[in-house]
Amino acid sequence: MGRVQLFEIRLSHGRVVYSPGEPLSGAVYVRLGAPLPFRAIRVTCTGSCGVSNKANYGAWVVEESYFNSSLSLADKGSLPAGEHNFPFQFLLPATAPTSFEGPFGKIVHQVQATIDTPRFSKDHKCSLVFYILSPLNLNSIPDIEQPNVASATKKFSYKLVKTGSVVLTASTDLRGYVVGQVLRLQADIDNQSGKDTSPVVASLLQKVSYKAKRWIYDVRTIAEVEGAGVKAWKRAQWQEQILVPALPQSALPGCSLIHIDYYLQVSMKAPEATVTLPLFVGNIAVNHAPLSPCLGPGSPFAALPPVVPSAPPQEEAMASGPHFSDPVSLSTKSHSQQQLPSATLGSTPVATESCAQDSSSAPDSLHPPLCVSIGATVPYFSEGSGGPVPTTSALILPPEYSSWGYPYEAPPSYEQSCSGTDPGLTPGS
Numbered sequence: 001m002g003r004v005q006l007f008e009i010r011l012s013h014g015r016v017v018y019s020p021g022e023p024l025s026g027a028v029y030v031r032l033g034a035p036l037p038f039r040a041i042r043v044t045c046t047g048s049c050g051v052s053n054k055a056n057y058g059a060w061v062v063e064e065s066y067f068n069s070s071l072s073l074a075d076k077g078s079l080p081a082g083e084h085n086f087p088f089q090f091l092l093p094a095t096a097p098t099s100f101e102g103p104f105g106k107i108v109h110q111v112q113a114t115i116d117t118p119r120f121s122k123d124h125k126c127s128l129v130f131y132i133l134s135p136l137n138l139n140s141i142p143d144i145e146q147p148n149v150a151s152a153t154k155k156f157s158y159k160l161v162k163t164g165s166v167v168l169t170a171s172t173d174l175r176g177y178v179v180g181q182v183l184r185l186q187a188d189i190d191n192q193s194g195k196d197t198s199p200v201v202a203s204l205l206q207k208v209s210y211k212a213k214r215w216i217y218d219v220r221t222i223a224e225v226e227g228a229g230v231k232a233w234k235r236a237q238w239q240e241q242i243l244v245p246a247l248p249q250s251a252l253p254g255c256s257l258i259h260i261d262y263y264l265q266v267s268m269k270a271p272e273a274t275v276t277l278p279l280f281v282g283n284i285a286v287n288h289a290p291l292s293p294c295l296g297p298g299s300p301f302a303a304l305p306p307v308v309p310s311a312p313p314q315e316e317a318m319a320s321g322p323h324f325s326d327p328v329s330l331s332t333k334s335h336s337q338q339q340l341p342s343a344t345l346g347s348t349p350v351a352t353e354s355c356a357q358d359s360s361s362a363p364d365s366l367h368p369p370l371c372v373s374i375g376a377t378v379p380y381f382s383e384g385s386g387g388p389v390p391t392t393s394a395l396i397l398p399p400e401y402s403s404w405g406y407p408y409e410a411p412p413s414y415e416q417s418c419s420g421t422d423p424g425l426t427p428g429s
Contacts, residue, residue, distance in 0.1 A: 139286060166192065248281070
């Protein structure tokens, strides 16, 4: 078995997740089958970020370091055969950013141990990665409780002849959400033309920006919902819900090379109309409980400007004239959000990345599960006052939509998607 039978690092209490400013303690364990002379035994705690201009390529173009501390555990001497352990402790910086790993870069924190042997002998090394979570409190973001509203007006045309316009207005109940919270969407479509519109699609998008020699943008669709089209001269209202899956938090405070943004995009192909609502994903929920999407005096959607139908342009007026009616409710045609079964702690999501480049351009006392977010190995906690999650926690891998060869298979209906949802994940629980 060799002279060195065991050489590893163990963190106290089996922890893998820490907060900035916390002490990190553990020990280096060595088991020898024969005496081992050495010049020094050292342990180092580091935190750094690296970014590449190629996906899944280990050579970093740009790097930045957050901390690098080293301790000498033993000076020159000889270790007898048997088991030995060398305790250590580091104080993590209060400015350390949250751990992250994506296709073009990563923020990694780790402890490394080295047995420096005499000349012509092989040095022995081992390392252990741990995670740092700097929770994002959504309440610290200005206007986070305000309704999120955007509108777009597009004209229909056929062979250079204008046939009317369509007004698309989309809104969400909040601007920020936590993992497991329900995002409530409402879309109002005012079809002021004589042509039917195409189906309306709502997509939850994740945009990760990497600063290499130039900015690289990795954009992916996290969840997608499709509603029916709107008939000519009709007004329609579409109300939907998206359960926010395991996602890394918006932004990465303390890191200047990687930035994370989220958007809800509502669009139609005919006419080509798109509205984009910026969203935030955090770890501590907004104090204001999300309200029902139904219109009412206290509903955030009550603040939406009323959609008043207008007469079509004179050049397209018909003899009988259009007849507007009260808004109709659109049905949901498909819902792409799916859940995958739990995986072991060693699992890592593997996906084919899509990159668009532009040169101009916490937990309860019982500890919630440690989870891996979509597209990155980032732990997260739900709201609470407990400590970090132990290594024995279950690991949950959410769906990896970017790897789908869409249409891969018929997605479940909205009712099927929600029938298995844990009621404990709904807001206010």
